[in-house]
Amino acid sequence: MGSMVVTTEAAATAAVQEALRASSVELRPIAPGVLFGADDAEAASLARHLPGVLAVHRHAPAWPLASRLLAPSSPVDVGGVVFGGRGIAVIAGPCAVEGAAQLELVGSDVVRAGAHALRGGAFKPRTSPYSFQGLGHDGLALLAAWKARHPGVPVVTEVLDTRQVEAVAAVADMLQIGARNMQNSALLCAVAERGKPVLLKRGFGNTAAELLHSAEYLLSRGNEAVVLCERGIRTLEPGTRFTLDVGAVAWLKQRTRLPVIVDPSHAAGVSDLVTPLALAGIAAGADGLMVEVHDDPAQARSDGDQALLLDEFTALLDTLAPVAAAVGRSLGRPASSVSSNPVAA
Ligand code: PEP
Numbered sequence: 001m002g003s004m005v006v007t008t009e010a011a012a013t014a015a016v017q018e019a020l021r022a023s024s025v026e027l028r029p030i031a032p033g034v035l036f037g038a039d040d041a042e043a044a045s046l047a048r049h050l051p052g053v054l055a056v057h058r059h060a061p062a063w064p065l066a067s068r069l070l071a072p073s074s075p076v077d078v079g080g081v082v083f084g085g086r087g088i089a090v091i092a093g094p095c096a097v098e099g100a101a102q103l104e105l106v107g108s109d110v111v112r113a114g115a116h117a118l119r120g121g122a123f124k125p126r127t128s129p130y131s132f133q134g135l136g137h138d139g140l141a142l143l144a145a146w147k148a149r150h151p152g153v154p155v156v157t158e159v160l161d162t163r164q165v166e167a168v169a170a171v172a173d174m175l176q177i178g179a180r181n182m183q184n185s186a187l188l189c190a191v192a193e194r195g196k197p198v199l200l201k202r203g204f205g206n207t208a209a210e211l212l213h214s215a216e217y218l219l220s221r222g223n224e225a226v227v228l229c230e231r232g233i234r235t236l237e238p239g240t241r242f243t244l245d246v247g248a249v250a251w252l253k254q255r256t257r258l259p260v261i262v263d264p265s266h267a268a269g270v271s272d273l274v275t276p277l278a279l280a281g282i283a284a285g286a287d288g289l290m291v292e293v294h295d296d297p298a299q300a301r302s303d304g305d306q307a308l309l310l311d312e313f314t315a316l317l318d319t320l321a322p323v324a325a326a327v328g329r330s331l332g333r334p335a336s337s338v339s340s341n342p343v344a345a
């Protein structure tokens, strides 16, 4: 049957909803000036004539706020780094925060090489309970100290649980919701309400449409700063850890106004496949990358096999520049100083 969206002047939303209800048409407000419900020809013609109605969109997608219905694109500014603009935004850093020296070394190296934002997990979602689970609150403190030494470089770190939202948001410029939590609606709601930019990763067993439904949780709770991330899905192919779904990147870019980035590291699982997957992601239309880098991958406490050395990360960016240019994007670098940060607004 499909869905219908009615946009109204902000002050008229409640009156329009009431007028439609009087004719047994139920539409619910999902954002200021936006009513949403089942598609219906009669309801549509009724709505069109109500005062304060701006537009009636029939056959709307089930994720209207994430769709391109209301805007063709909505760039997200994270501490001055823009996702979804002309520039390719690059987040890089270790899988996990392992200690002050490691974070300082890898963090300052990736920024010097051209990364625009730092990643590093303090709370790690691991398959085995016996694996390193991250430094937790101590890891957050190390990220906070790193930030103080590198003003202007935004920090992205994962939040695993609603109970961690406050502590993570106090440090992070962008809260990462990982693949395993993509459909954790309680976490989505808690993170949305905190109001900070969100990096929402696609679950490895979820469709791209389900990713947009999850984004809708954030958007309908008033958080507009949402960036999506394709990080690979489970397929029958054992050669890579996950299969980077470049088709979904193109599919998403045609259907959502939200920026979409690619994480080639978790998809590849091994470092020598990271660069080709990064290139494929950008060629498919991705707005940015998230890449794992480590100073000593053999000693990494998580995901060492897929970590790039600094030289390899630098080479990745070199290789990427002409690919970005070929699809009408730029890869400004290096971000050696904050004021020359090329993705800065
Ligand atoms: C990560 O980026 O640190 C991570 C755990 O990734 P994912 O949620 O995609 O597995």
Ligand code: MN
Residues within 6 Å of the ligand: 095, 096, 266, 292, 302, 303
């Ligand atoms: Mn990792």
